[in-house]
Amino acid sequence: MLRSLLPALSLALVVIAIAWLNPRAISYFGFTLMLNLAIPIALATIAQMFVIAGNELDLSIGTFVGFVGCVTATWLKDAPLLGVIILVGAIGVYALLGALIHLRNLPSIVVTLGMSFVWQGLAILVLPKPGGKAPDWLLSLMAFKPPYIPFPIIAALVIAAVVHFGLMRTSYGVILRGSGGNPAALRRAGWSLLRTKITLFALTGLFGVLSGMALIGITTSADANIGNGYTLLAIAGVILGGGEFVGGRVSPIGAVLGALTLALAASPLLTFMHIPPDWQVAANGAILIIVLAARVLISRRER
C-alpha cells in the first residue's frame, strides 16, 4: 500500500521542500518555470517505461530524443513532409529493433547501446553545430498558458491519463504487460511475443519522438547533445514511479510522477537550497539514491 503511494509521496516531499525554502515558487509562474522541462522528461520516461514493461531496457532514448530534436529544428520546419517521413521512419526503426531483439534473442542493452551512437551520429550529421529553429506551431503549443493551472501540469495529467488507459485498461495492454510478467504463459495461450515486442518498441519510438519535439518546442533551437542526459533520467523516472526492471510491473501514472519529481529535484530544489551549480549534478544523484533506497526498503518490509 505504502509502496504504491511512494511516487506521489516523493513528489509531495520535493514540493513541500521547495515551498519551505521559497514560498514564492509555489505559484502559477513558479510552477510554469520550474516544470519547464518536465513535459519532455515525462514523455521520455513513458517511452522508457514501454520497453521496461517488456523486460527490456533502452539505453538509446537520450540520443534518440536529441536526434528527433535536430530533425524537428531543421526538416520539420523547412520541409514538413520530409520531416514527418523521417520521424515516422525512426519509429519504424524502433519497431525493427524490437523484432531483431526478439528474433535473434539479443540483449536489448547491447543493441540499444549501439543504437545510441547511431542516433548521436545522425544527429550531428543533421545539425553539426547548435542552431535550427522549432516550427512555429510547436512553439505556440509549448508556450500555451491556460488559466489557473500551469501548462506542464495539465500536459502531465493528459499524458498519464492517456497512457494509463492504453496500457492498464485496454485488453491489448494486458497482453503487453503480460509479455513482461510471464512470456511463456502468453505463448502457450497462443499470443505472438514478436508482436508484443514490436508494439512495445514502436510505442517507445513514438513517445521518444513526442519527447524530442516537446523539448525543441521549449528550447526553440536544437543541439545534437541536447537529449543525452535523458537516458538515465528516463530509467530513474520509471523506477522512481514504482516500476521494476523485470516482471512487467510498471505504472504510467507513477512514471509521470517520477519524471516530475526528477524535474523538480534536478535544479529548482537545489538552487533554492543554495547548492552551487557545480555540485548540483552530484546532489541530484544523491537525491536519486536516497529515494530509490527508500523504495527498496519499503517494498522489502511489505514482502
Next chain:
Amino acid sequence: MLEANTNIIRLNGAEKHFGAVRALNGVDFHVVSGECVGLVGHNGAGKSTLMHMVAGTLRPDGGEIAVRGNAETEYSVARALKLGIRCVFQELSLCPNLSIAENTRINHPALTGFGWRRKAAALIAAKLDEIFPDHGISADDVAGDLSIGRRQMVEVARAFTVTRDPLDLVILDEPTSSLDAHTAGQLLAFVRRFVASGGSCILISHVLGEVLQNADRIVVMRDGKVVAADAATAFDRDRLVATMGGAEAREKIATEFAAARPAGSPVRVRARPARQEDGKELVARAGEIIGLAGLAGHGQTDLLLAIFAAATRRKPGIEVTAPVALVAGDRQSDGIFPQWSISENIGIRSLSQLRKGLLISPQREAALAEFWKQKIGIRTPDMANNIFSLSGGNQQKALFARALGSDAEIVLMDDPMRGVDIGTKLEVYELVREEAAKGRTFLWYTTETEELDNCDHIHVFKNGRIVAHLGRDELTEEKIIQSSFGDAA
C-alpha cells in the same frame, strides 16, 4: 455415431527426442469424449512430453495426431484451443503482475472491447464459485500476491471458462499438487461433474488414490512408452506401483562392498529438514554413502543446500563437523565457470592449498589437475583447454574432481549424473565407493533408483520431509515408490 468421432484426440506412434534422449518412443494414446483418463508414471517417464503434444506446445518428431478423426498436420497451441483442447500446466502459468481478471483475458482472445474487464471478472468469479465455493479470491487480486494454492485454483478455474472457443478436453497436470485436501476434493468432484456432462479430462497425478478413484481409464507410462492401459477398475494400488516401477528386480552391485561399516565411526552430518515435524533426521557417518530418494523437487536439494550453508554458518537443526563440497546438479548454471580452463575449474575449491604467497601457483594448479585427469580419466589433450572443450560427461567428471580434490570430507551430490552416459556413470560410482572406503562421507540425491544401489542408507523424501529410512538390504524400487507416492494421511 462413428467410432472415429468419439475420439477427441488420438496420437499414433508419437515420438520425441531431445538430443540423444528419447523422451517418447512410439506412443499410442487416445481420449474419447466423456471420459477421464488417468496418466501415471515416474518422473521422466514421458507424461509431460506427451501432454505437451496433446496441448500443441511441442511438435512430435514422428507419428500422427488426429482430432475427432481428422488428421492434424499443422497442430499448434492456437489450433488446439480452437478445437477445444486445453492444458493446465504443472508449472504455474499465470502472469504474476496481472490481476485474476486480466489473467483470464489472456486465455480468451474474445474478451475485448468495451466492458471486457467486467466480463472477464464475472467469468472467472462464476467459475471459481462453481468449482471452489468459499474460495475467497477476488477477480481484482494480483496473481503474484496470492498463495500458491490459490494461484493453482485460479489456473484450474480459468481452464474451464468458456467464451468463443469450445471446451472438450482439459489436461490437468498435477492439479492438486498445491491444494489442500478440502480444495482438492472440490476440484475432483468438479472433474467428475464435467466428465458426466460429456467433457473429457486427462488427469496426471502422483497421488495414486486420486487417479484410481477419479479416472475411468488409466494409462501407465515408463521410459517413454505406454506400458499398460486399462479400465481403472482393473487396477489397484499395488498393480499400479508394480507397472510403473518395473517388477523385475535390478541387479545389485551390492556384493563387492557388502561389508557393513562399523557403526562406531564419527558422525559427520546430522540434519533435520526444515519442514520435518516428527523426529526423523538424517545422520551420516564417516565413510558412509547416504542416498536421498523420492520424487524430484520434494526437498532433497533444499536439504543439501542447507547442509552446505551450515558448514560455514551455524544453522538450527543441522550439525556438520567437517568441510563440505557440493557437486551441482545443474552443471551449466551452478557448476561450471564457462570462461575458465579445465584446471581452473577443478582448482577453484582448493585455492588455499594452491596458494604460494599471495598468488595462486600455476604449477600446483596444473599438478592437481593432472593428478585428477589420470585418476578419473578426463579425456582431453590439455587441461589448460576451456572447460567447454569437454563432452558433458567429462565436464561432470571435472566437477567431481573439484569436489574430491578439495579438503572436503563431506561431499554433497545434487543429482549430478543427469544426462551423463552410462560409461562415465560407472566410473564415477567406482570412484565414489573408493573415496567412501577412505573415510569420506557422501550425501547423494538421485532420481535414478539404480544409483541408490551404491548407498548404505536411503532416506525417501516427500513434501520436504523424510518419510522413510531404508537400509541397503531393504532397498527395492517398489518400496521407494510406495513411500514417495504415499497419500498424505
